[in-house]
Amino acid sequence: MSRVGGPGRVLTDDEVISFVAESLAGLDADGRSVCVLVPDATRVCPLPLLVGAVHRALHGRVSRLTVLVALGTHPAMTALDEHVGGPYPDTVVINHEWWDPATFADLGTIPSGRIEELSAGRMTGDVRVRLNRAVVDHDIALVVGPVLPHEVVGMSGGNKYFFPGVAGQEIIDVSHWLGALITSAEIIGTTGTTPVRALIDDGAALIPAACHALSVVTAHEGGLHSVSFGDCVSSWADAASVSAATHVTYLDQPVDRVLSLVPEMYGEIWTGAKGFYKVEPVVADGGEVILYAPHIRTLADSHPQIYEVGYHCRDYFTEQWERFSHIHWGVLAHSTHLRGAGTWSAADGERLRVNVTLATSIPPDVCAAVNLGYRDPGTIDVAGFDGLVVPRAGEMLFRLR
Structure with a gap:
């Protein structure tokens, strides 16, 4: 895991672009396909800057590049290219079409015993894990998005871009109700691995693609405090510590x-x-x-x-x-x-x-x-x-x- 910036900084665009280039230069992406997961318009994030930097770092190296907007169950976005700062050569930008059953690939289940453990016995039953097949059909999944206090999981970002970002209804329902049982007031802003975070990490462990993340922390005056790169757990945890120092x-x-x-x-x-x-x-x-x-x-x-x-x-x-x-x-x-x-x-x-x-x-x-x-x-x-x-x-x- 590596990071540029921190709570007392606001990064320049050049610092962000250079860090993304250096981080992705070491990624085993040559000749492989990459799916980039990004937030929709309900998250404050300089996406054109970030996706543009990712494109520059990967274009010409990868066999295929797809940008997938993680809607969760939010309404579909229009003007997708504009949302991410495109259009970009040899790159497709798509919505997560959560309303269409054909969108999903079935990854298996999280067993009932694990659900009982995470919920302290308040919930039971196997949970079917479905995920947007665009993630499954690419060799590498790269999450690009902000980390900030969240009412369901504690801190957003990381594997949350998969679950619920591009997930099926079953795990969305279970994860959100688990958070509700704990209550928003208790869980929001928690930087550790909450039961909901543990659940979505379990779901992410079933993803066949190699998963990485550029986890960013936005500054209230604009720009970014930091960018963390690594796997979807370590980069998220690092960014969560910065968010806790800046977003509370x-x-x-x-x-x-x-x-x-x-x-x-x-x-x-x-x-x-x-x-x-x-x-x-x-x-x-x-x-x-x-x-x-x-x-x-x-x-x-x-x-x-x-x-x-x-x-x-x-x-x-x-x-x-x-x-x-x-x-x-x-x-x-x-x-x-x-x-x-x-x-x-x-x-x-x-x-x-x-x-x-x-x-x-x-x-x-x-x-x-x-x-x-x-x-x-x-x-x-x-x-x-x-x-x-x-x-x-x-x-x-x-x-x-």
Whole structure:
């Protein structure tokens, strides 16, 4: 594993390009095919710089070069060449077409005993491992993307670009529900190997391609703090240590109100909910988080089941499992992540620690139907807001000292 940069640095473009060239010069890639996995537009990352550097380092050496956008279950991207800074000669850029069963190759299963171990007995059953066949059909898989605090796995990046980035529904559901059982507030920002990280590492061990990663840490003022190169575990772990030093803001005491200014790269609540995940740890009991995003008009077009179940705490589902086990567990996980900590019992109903209010273009009746508060965004004075205002919400994690 090697790295350029660190928490106290912002790299120049030339430093990034030189490091990528030096790193890939030693890669056994001559005459072999390479699949480059990159994030979609919901991740802040100078992809044109990085993919351009990768292309310069590999073009003419490799037999085939494919760039695969790791959508997870996000909507398909358009203008793919523009997204990665192309077009590039002899290079194909494709979406991960998660909606098409023909997309996937079957790699085997993770056995039930391992799932029971990772979940401390709360989950059981073999997990089928399916992966985009573009990864399987290439000799080398190269992950290129950012590492930052994440609500499901602890820190994003590394093998997460395979699972759930270009994975089948089965392991997506299990990994996300496992994270939900642990809870977002407990797992987010954890730099070690969380149970969810261990699960996706197990899935990655089944990949026949040789896997490497250029794991980057973005700087809030633009550019990159660092780039780490190595296998998908060591490069991720190194970048996670840099992210922990740069992407976490510590407060001395809880706050009663938070106004999260959700950037336009999050086009629906499915992704815009990061504006809640990243601040939940610092909100006082009974406090409120307002997601301010006038541009958002929908909860999740690709996941209509969220309209059916609404937003609730973890125990609301686990204590009524017979009602909800048929719902995609990834949807249930998203629901619990946005609603945060709470309790449910048949006698007392649901009691939630934090109030969540949408100041979006989603109508008040829809908000009420899914158990969220509503606020007309036109009534909010951002400059005069009495509470914590978070610009570009969803990137910086807030914690109490």
